Amino acid sequence: MSSTPESHPRTPGNHPPADQGHPRTADSGPRTHESGPRTPGDGPRTPGSGPRVVVIGAGIVGCSLADELTARGWTDVTVLEQGPLPAPGGSTSHAPGLVFRTSPSKTLAEFAAYTVEKFSSLEVDGVPCFLPVGGLELATTPERLADLHRRAGYAASWGIRGEIVSAARCKELWPLLDESVVLGGFHTPDDGLAHALLAARAQLDRAAARGARFLDRHTVTGIEQQGGRVTGVVTDRGVFPADHVVSAAGFWGPVIGRMAGVDVPLQPLAHQYARTRPLSELAGATAEATRPILRFQDRDLYFREHTDRIGIGSYAHRPLPVDPFAVPAYEEARAQGMDMPSSCPFTPEDWAPSWQDCLRLLPALGGTEIETGFNGVFSFTPDGMPLLGETRRLRGFWLAEAVWVTHSAGVARAVAEWMVDGRPSADVHECDLTRFEEAQRSPSYVRERGAQQFAEVYDVLHPLQPMEQPRPLRVSPFYARQRELGAFFLEGGGWERPHWYETNAALTDSLGDLPERDAWSSRYWSPVAAAEARATREKVALYDMTPLRRLEVTGPGALAFLDRMTTNNLRKKPGAVTYTLLLDESGGVRSDLTVARLAPDRFQVGANSPADLDWLLRHAPSDVHIRDITSGTCCVGVWGPLARALVQPLTRDDFSHEGFGYFRAKRTHLGQVPVTAMRLSYVGELGWELYTTADLGLRLWDTLWEAGRDLGVVAAGRSAFNSLRLEKGYRAWGTDMTDEHTPFEAGLGFAVRMDKGDFVGREALLGLPEPARRLTPLLLDDPATVVLGREPVHVDGAPAGYVTSASYGYTLGRCVAYAWLPAGLAPGTGAHIEYFGEKVPATVAEEPLFDPEMTRIRR
Structure with a gap:
């Protein structure tokens, strides 16, 4: 319905999702097919070029995707829609059209920039599809004003024109404002209003002219598949064979996903939008809008003009979750008195507090009242980002879900590039449908996190600020000891991750004076982190590395497979550990890995995300077996100049530098615990990563802790870890580099062996110019x-x-x-x-x- 706050690290989107045609599993019986004036026909036709593509949903995402695909030569495209065209009844049909491009996510900012660029070039019957009225975000508190300065920094980072302006300038831009309650604002003159339905129609027309067809009043009832590949889409009006199927069904995505046997972690929620009666202050207005879109985030409100009326959206009310399986079809919704399936009845009791806040900011509203209102349904994911990509479980089945109007054209371009060229030109790892852990995909988790995303849409959130519930979800075997040591936990991937331990507070007495931090950088930080970093440099510390992903790769083809998939030379004797990279075919860094050869045909791979597992499984031959062993194992990092003094007395094996060299691995016992020890260090100090099974994890921790007492061992957290790894220049994939960067740009050329033989991405690297x-x-x-x-x-x-x-x-x-x-x-x-x-x-x-x-x- 409106923008989400780009200050929110977990919800960087900023416009309503494009929810398209309603795919129902229950057949309501035959209905008259209405193709509409822009449907190029329903009968036999000459197939277009390229594979057969069926897109489910003709809202803004489906129409944008059809346009992008046909522009790339894939013209055998059929778009199915359950509702009537041109306004089928999903969120596109009621979207107020706010487009704010600034986001902490570079990817979403790029999606939004392309959407503005594309929609600015489109018109229908002389009516432009985008109005560049600009955007204005207001601060009425010092905290919000500081947040706007940070957002201005994001805009500058991503090349978006914007400036912090005074309260007086805010009043000039929006004369109806009560200047006395405003401290300042952030003005982005190139943002504006998108006519979502017009933009959909313009792109529909272009795609149809290239050969695509758009069929309305076709309710999807099933997805056909054979041999792990999609083969067609079943509707109440026939079956459509397909080589690729794209679910662009918006908040009905989980319904389509169930038909395909694919879970879609998406929670629809309703959001209030209302229009006033005419304002005397706007009397005589003829243009739809001339003033910037206005955000009053301190009260979870936004405003836009509708000629002589004001449209108001509110996120201030309680979350209103919607069951996607219970949303009625278009005709059913109309029969129930609804304007469209995505428009629920207005709830005045939720609106009342927001109206008082509106009057405070815009006193002129006191001369009018709300004329119409509705609760519009749109989509949230557990982290607020879209769901994009092809599923591995059902090849040829793609998701383009949880996409808001702001990002629609950018997402469509990325997905079209992905389908046609094999990879998108933008980095989309934040949107990859594989990014969630299995523990984060339960309906309960998705519902609770989705509701929290809604509640925090306009909150000022720190980059490190975690969701509060449901927690704790995933804990390492050391969790009980960590709590005893006063661990301060943040969360990542569902894991509770200690950032420092309060039991180390006494160590800060010997640090001297640390620089005083400002209020923002001191959040989720403690001087204890400095003490833990110092203890690691001077003595020895234990780090919980359990959340890092571990894969087991086995089989007679394991070596050849991993060597082909990665950049470094893995043809080393068992016991070797190698830092290497996963590249895509264009030479972009998909991930960085540590690969330990534990036996001739058995490897342990340290990876980053579920996407790494998905990538390897997609390419693995039949004689290679890959298993995620993260949950059944655990890891302690023992690092510091006294690390050897701690571990050597616990084992009969030689842990000297000569007997256990850097980047080597061996199986051994520490006390009674069997471990796989790897001599690696991401903090720049002597030490080992020690792996064992989860059932023995607590015994491993206690063994190491007891052995280190006389050495001054401490438990240390992620805050110290991050400081130490940056001092050494160790990169973090997904933060420092992604697949939009090459190894040579990222300073990782040392991990590339161009002379080892062929590997994925090698050919692309050969033709690269100097960075x-x-x-x-x-x-x-x-x-x-x-x-x-x-x-x-x-x-x-x-x-x-x-x-x-x-x-x-x-x-x-x-x-x-x-x-x-x-x-x-x-x-x-x-x-x-x-x-x-x-x-x-x-x-x-x-x-x-x-x-x-x-x-x-x-x-």
């Missing part, structure tokens, strides 16, 4: 200054890139920030990082920043 950008380390000049990530970086006074990861380096006494910047910036080059509107001086550094000779790891 024009590089992941570059920066040290902030002021020891007291900290940035957090995603801030714009200025070089020579102009925006030049953006920060990926940042953390205070306690060993270095400076904040470390990695940023994508133009290649060729020499160490010593000055730069400025924009943090809450202030340009903080920084200097390009030479990496690694800490222990460049690697003497501490290889001791």
